[in-house]
Amino acid sequence: MTTWEGLLYGIGFALQPAVLIYCVLGVVLGTFVGVLPGIGAMAAISLLLPITYYITPEAALIMLAGVYYGAQYGGSVASILMRLPGTPQSAVTSLDGYPLARQGRAGVALFTAMASSFAGSMIGIAVLVTLAGWLSHAATAFGAADYAAMMILGLVAASTIGSSSPAKGFAMVVLGLLLGCVGTDVNSGVQRFTFGRTELLDGINLVALAMGLFGVAEVIANVRDPDRQGVTERIGGRQLLPRRDDLKRLPGPMLRGSALGSFFGALPGTGSTLSSFLAYALERRVSRTPERFGEGAIEGVSAPESANNAAAISAFVPTLTLGIPGDPIMALMLGALVIHGVQPGPLMLEARPEMFWGLVASFGIGNLLLLVLNLPLIGIWVAMLRIPFRWLYPAILIFLCLGVYSVRGLSFDILAVAAIGLAGYLLALARFSPALLLLGFVLGPLIETNLRRALLIGRGDPMVFLDRPIAAGFVLATVGLLALSLVQVWRRRRAR
Amino acid sequence: MTLRMTRRSALACAVALTALPTAATAEDAWPTAPLHVYVGFPAGSSPDTLTRIVTEPLAQRLGQPVVVENKPGAGGVIGVQQMLANAGDGLSFATTINGPLTTAARLMKSTGYDVATDIAPVTLIATSPLVLAVSASSDFTDLESFIAAAGTEPEFLSYGSVGQGSGAHLTAELFADAAGVSLLHIPFTSYAEVTTSIVGGEIDAGFMAPSAALPQVEAGRMRMLGITSAEPFPQAPDVPVLAGRAGLPADFRAELWNAFIAPAGTDPAIIARLNTEIGAILADPEVQQKLLAIGWQAAPGTPGELADRIAADTAMWGAVIDRVAAKP
Numbered sequence: 001m002t003t004w005e006g007l008l009y010g011i012g013f014a015l016q017p018a019v020l021i022y023c024v025l026g027v028v029l030g031t032f033v034g035v036l037p038g039i040g041a042m043a044a045i046s047l048l049l050p051i052t053y054y055i056t057p058e059a060a061l062i063m064l065a066g067v068y069y070g071a072q073y074g075g076s077v078a079s080i081l082m083r084l085p086g087t088p089q090s091a092v093t094s095l096d097g098y099p100l101a102r103q104g105r106a107g108v109a110l111f112t113a114m115a116s117s118f119a120g121s122m123i124g125i126a127v128l129v130t131l132a133g134w135l136s137h138a139a140t141a142f143g144a145a146d147y148a149a150m151m152i153l154g155l156v157a158a159s160t161i162g163s164s165s166p167a168k169g170f171a172m173v174v175l176g177l178l179l180g181c182v183g184t185d186v187n188s189g190v191q192r193f194t195f196g197r198t199e200l201l202d203g204i205n206l207v208a209l210a211m212g213l214f215g216v217a218e219v220i221a222n223v224r225d226p227d228r229q230g231v232t233e234r235i236g237g238r239q240l241l242p243r244r245d246d247l248k249r250l251p252g253p254m255l256r257g258s259a260l261g262s263f264f265g266a267l268p269g270t271g272s273t274l275s276s277f278l279a280y281a282l283e284r285r286v287s288r289t290p291e292r293f294g295e296g297a298i299e300g301v302s303a304p305e306s307a308n309n310a311a312a313i314s315a316f317v318p319t320l321t322l323g324i325p326g327d328p329i330m331a332l333m334l335g336a337l338v339i340h341g342v343q344p345g346p347l348m349l350e351a352r353p354e355m356f357w358g359l360v361a362s363f364g365i366g367n368l369l370l371l372v373l374n375l376p377l378i379g380i381w382v383a384m385l386r387i388p389f390r391w392l393y394p395a396i397l398i399f400l401c402l403g404v405y406s407v408r409g410l411s412f413d414i415l416a417v418a419a420i421g422l423a424g425y426l427l428a429l430a431r432f433s434p435a436l437l438l439l440g441f442v443l444g445p446l447i448e449t450n451l452r453r454a455l456l457i458g459r460g461d462p463m464v465f466l467d468r469p470i471a472a473g474f475v476l477a478t479v480g481l482l483a484l485s486l487v488q489v490w491r492r493r494r495a496r
Numbered sequence: 497m498t499l500r501m502t503r504r505s506a507l508a509c510a511v512a513l514t515a516l517p518t519a520a521t522a523e524d525a526w527p528t529a530p531l532h533v534y535v536g537f538p539a540g541s542s543p544d545t546l547t548r549i550v551t552e553p554l555a556q557r558l559g560q561p562v563v564v565e566n567k568p569g570a571g572g573v574i575g576v577q578q579m580l581a582n583a584g585d586g587l588s589f590a591t592t593i594n595g596p597l598t599t600a601a602r603l604m605k606s607t608g609y610d611v612a613t614d615i616a617p618v619t620l621i622a623t624s625p626l627v628l629a630v631s632a633s634s635d636f637t638d639l640e641s642f643i644a645a646a647g648t649e650p651e652f653l654s655y656g657s658v659g660q661g662s663g664a665h666l667t668a669e670l671f672a673d674a675a676g677v678s679l680l681h682i683p684f685t686s687y688a689e690v691t692t693s694i695v696g697g698e699i700d701a702g703f704m705a706p707s708a709a710l711p712q713v714e715a716g717r718m719r720m721l722g723i724t725s726a727e728p729f730p731q732a733p734d735v736p737v738l739a740g741r742a743g744l745p746a747d748f749r750a751e752l753w754n755a756f757i758a759p760a761g762t763d764p765a766i767i768a769r770l771n772t773e774i775g776a777i778l779a780d781p782e783v784q785q786k787l788l789a790i791g792w793q794a795a796p797g798t799p800g801e802l803a804d805r806i807a808a809d810t811a812m813w814g815a816v817i818d819r820v821a822a823k824p
Contacts, residue, residue, distance in 0.1 A: 046539035046566070050548070140696040186683050189603065189660025196606055198577060201570040268692065322695075323711045324688045328538065331688070335540030338707075341789055345711025409567050410574070456682055457654060457698060 003129055010357030014062065014365055019358065022055065022063035027366045030070020031373060034077070035381070037084040037396060038211045038403020041071035045332050046406075057340035058355050062362040064333050069121065069312045069363070073370050076113040076305055077381050081106055084215045084396065088438050089276045089308040091210060095161065095435055096293060096300030103296055106385065108242050110378045112298050113305045114371060116254050120306035121367040123258035124265070124313030129360060135266040135314065136321035142267055145454035145464045149474035150267075151274065151447045156478050158277040158439055161284060161293070169436050172427075176440020179204055180448075187452045199412040208404045208417040209441060213434035215400050216421025219393050221428060246298050253283050253299040257306030265311025268318050268326035272311035273442050279307035313363055320356055322346055526766055527587060530561040533756075534582075534590040536575025538568040542705070542790055546754055547591045549786045550621060553777045571662070572596045573607050576757070580609055583759030586766060591621065594753050595663065598809045602817050603661040611810075617802035618756040619771045621778065622792035625725035625751050626667050626703040627735055629718050631694050639721045639742045642701070643675050651680035656690035656702040659683050664690075666816045667703045667724060667750045673819060674744050694718060705752075706732045707791035724750040731788055754792065755802055771799055 013019065033044040044067050052060035075090035080097030093113060100109035127135070142150075159173050160166055182193045183203030194200040242250075257279040264275035283303040284293045293300050318324045323345030325331035334344045342352065349356045384392070404417045424434055454471075458464035465471045533551055537543040544566060551562040567578040572592050579590035597615065600607045609615070628639070636642040646653045657665035660683050672679045682699050684690045687708035693699045695717045706729060712718040722738035723729055726749050739748040756774055758767055777783055778794040787794050797805075 049539050140692055143693070143696060143698040184660075186659065186685055189683070191605060194605075198570045198574055198604070198606075198608060201573075201604070268688065318692075322692070324692055326688075331686070332538065332540040335542075335545060338790055339540075339545055343707075343711050346715030346717065347711065408569060408574075409565065409578075410569075453682060453684075456680070459651075459680075 006353065006357040007129065007361065009353070010359075010361030011365075013058070013354050013358040014361040018056075019059050019062060019362070020365070022059040023066050023362045023366050024369060026063035026066020027070035027370050028373065030067040030072075031074040031370065031377075033067065034071035034074020036074075036399045036403065037078050037082075037215050038207055038400045039406055040075075040087060040207065040403065041068045042329050042332070043403065043406035044071070045329060049332070049336055052336050053339060057337055057342045058358050060336050060340065061333060061355065061359055062366075064336060065316070065359060065362065066366045068329055068333070069309065069366065070370055072305075072309050072312050073114065073117050073374055075308075076117070076301075077110065080109045080113060080301070081381060081385055082396070083218045084400075085210060088206070088210055088273045088442055089304065089311075091214060091435050091438055092161075092276045092280050092304040093301055094214065095280065096295075096297045099294065099296035100298070100301065101385070105296070106382045107378055108246060108298070109301050110381060111242055111375070112246070112250065112301045114374045114378070115250070116257065116302040116305040117309040118367055118371045119254040120258045120261055120309035121313055121363065123255070123306075124262050124310035125360065125363050125367075127262040127310070128313055128317060128363075131262075132317050132321055135263075135317045138263075139266055139268060139318040139322060139324070139326075142470065143454070143468065144450045144457060145468050146470040146474065147267075148447055148450035148454050149465055149471040149478070151443050151450065153474045153478045153481070154274045154278055155439065155443050155447065156481055158281040159436065161277070161281050161433075161435065168430075168432050172432050172434070172436035173440040176437040176442075177444035179209070179437070180441045180444030183445075186445075186449045187456065197412070199410055203445070204441075205404065205407055205413045205416060206442070207407050208413045209420055210438060211400050211404055212417040212420025213424035213427075213437060215396065216417060217424030217428050217434070219397060220421065220425040222389055223393065242298070249298050250302050252286075253279070253303035254306045256282055256286075257303035258310040261307035261310030262314045264307075265314035266317040266326075268324055272308050272315065272327075275307040275311045276304035277439055279303040316359070319344065320348060320359070323348065526763075526769070527558055527560045529587055530563055531555075531558065532563050532565050532582065532588050534565045534567055534575045534579040534588065536567060536569065536572030536590075536592055536596060539566050541568075542707070542792075543572070543591065543593055543754055545790050546622060546787060546792055549783060549790075550591070550756070550774060550777055553780070553783065554773060557773045557777070570604070571600065571659075573600050573604065576615070577608050579757070580614055580759055583761070586763060589618070589756065589758050589770070591754060591756050593663075594755075594806075594809055595661075597755070597757070597806050599661055599666065599813045599817065601810075602814055611806060614760050616758040616760045616762050616767060617799045617806065618758050618767055619774050619799065620795050620797045620802045620805060621754045621756055621774065622787050623725075623751045623753045623795045624705055624792050625723050625729050626664060627706050627709050627720045627724075627732065628671070628701060628703055628722050628738065629694060629709040629713070629720050630701045631697060632713075632717050632719050633697065634700065634719075636701075636719070636721065639736075639738065642721055643677060643742045646672075646675070646677040646679060650678040653700040654680040654682050656682050656684050656693050656699045658686060658690065661817070663750075663752045664703045666813050666820075669820050670750055670812075670816050671703070671724075671738065671744075671748075673816070674748050675742065691718070705791045706735075724748070730793065731791060753795070753805070755805075767799060 029044055033039045045064050075087055076093045079085040079090040079094040081101050083094045083098040085091040085094050097109045160169050182200055184191050184201050260279045261275040265272050280303055283299045284290045315326050318326050319330045325334050337344050401414050404413045454464050465475055535544050535547050547564055551564055555562040567575045573596045575590055576592055576596045579588050582588040597611050630636045655668050687704050690702045691712055694702055709718055709720055713720055720735045723735045724738055738744055740746040775796040778796040784794045
């Protein structure tokens, strides 16, 4: 089956009413769980799993996938309107989306997020169809040394975003790295900073950390300062749409973000988080007016949203072509297939073409549906800001607790989110950037594990980072980036 | 004919209904409310799917819903802890892999429970052997060539596992010790990562669940050199058993298992009832097929047999942990 035949076949398959209905169900549900702070795709898919026993495996996969990428759309809503990102990816979107909302341009920010999400997904689908073979090769070619070098580059490249001063940004990255140390060390099995609590053996719950640092901290800040409810924008059709100069800014971030997202998403591990941070960092670097970032730059919304949606699509590459799930949600979806007796693996494409092409076609259909669904909803989302805080915030806190609890079902995590929220508020008072803490927290354990694993496999020889071409490339890029930053600092000093 | 209920027959019905519970014995009345079965792994994982395959018919047989509660974390220990936290209602149970009942107490500072005094075994559900897998592009075509290469120098060959103290790690160390070789351990966190690393040529081998290796084997990317069960495994019948080959002892055997447990102090009648019902469920060929499809072979037994298995495996893996800890 050629690509075109496959695609046509897939579209025919996915448009069957019995399949389409599950696609619609998936994306609608995905949007809503994405909007609700803390309740993510993982929780929704876990809940839906028993239902999938009663439908065909193709419909099940299409529905669960719809929840997965649909949640990426919804995730930006609370992030932009209230600085309540449910996931690390959408945390990046809040860096500029939230300032835009506070300037009364929430509609524009949401429109940008939706349009960029759609663009990212479509580019991601094109990449999936044309480059799946090459990307799946990349996924196995990447070894521990390559991952470690790549993530160090990511950490260095993104370590100054969203921070008022480099020193404060650095402090937050380091704090994030330290918090990432909590839990059982993969390499030695030693339990670090767990204080004898079994709940901490697998580390601090990522959702609790993100919701505490952003959500709870923001709620406390607003309660302490009632005057902050300044956004009472009346939404007319005109205000939803970006201005002409906004539109001109969009194609670049969309393309660059999608390219980054498509590539990093295909790598098992933390592709999508890294890609949205990197896309943001890249936009700021290529921008002629980098000082606008963090103050409501529309590129700062567009790039990460394009990146995380492209990554959500290309994350299916290793899952479908290698049978290797890149993250826990993918593993869950594969689990759903196994229940149906479908063995995911390298041969799935040949053995069950209707599954592969049907899914790919459903991505396109699902994203179109999401765009159609979400654009009219923008007005409603923005209207939510006019709900008095005394009603809105208790509701947010309840959803947030539900979301955190839904991850592991442990009340410990709810206490954790309260404690982290308080700490997050204190950090925000001192103008420290929680986004960088999150970056350090996500990348730290991955860098450590892969670095030590690479050295272990290399029998202790540090040359493994230079012998492998991929790793060497990332090391060179990191050194280059550091040199560039130093030169910039030196020039600025001399100019004074 | 129309059905008419006279006052007398209505009264008779009412008397009969109220009399029913008193006429029946306590065991027959149990359960009067939904059961909760705790699983220390996330929804969709292999231990979770296994549990649902068993609890669905169990609910029908008991006439009460069985709620599967996923409490993932700490290698399954949190699931057992959550069952114990809810003990006392006669309705909280758990399924667990062998780790939390055998090796966890050795690997963690504190599990918060003592298997001997806090856990009442109900029945073994199923067992799963591990296969020794290598990359198809490697030179190792059989067990003999693998062991010969491993013997050239200590830690010449490396293997991946799903974590320090995991079944995959301890099985590999048990194997290396029995074969008289020393292998370099590279811990990962999932079979997906181990498989990628083997296929990518970064590490040499790994012990893994047959269902993790089979798709890669069918695609011609991996080869299976042997299996740790005493008999060939139905899911991969062509893979030879390791026992008795290449200098390995004839009784070499290492299996993971999954069991149904209750909190200590649970009414023995309830345990006996559950043991009978689950035994009957596992005798159903359709259930056996479903389990086999996800890599588990049904292996029901008595509560006493499970208790013996826990004790024997705790001793066997404890000795392996001692050896690993003593390594320089």
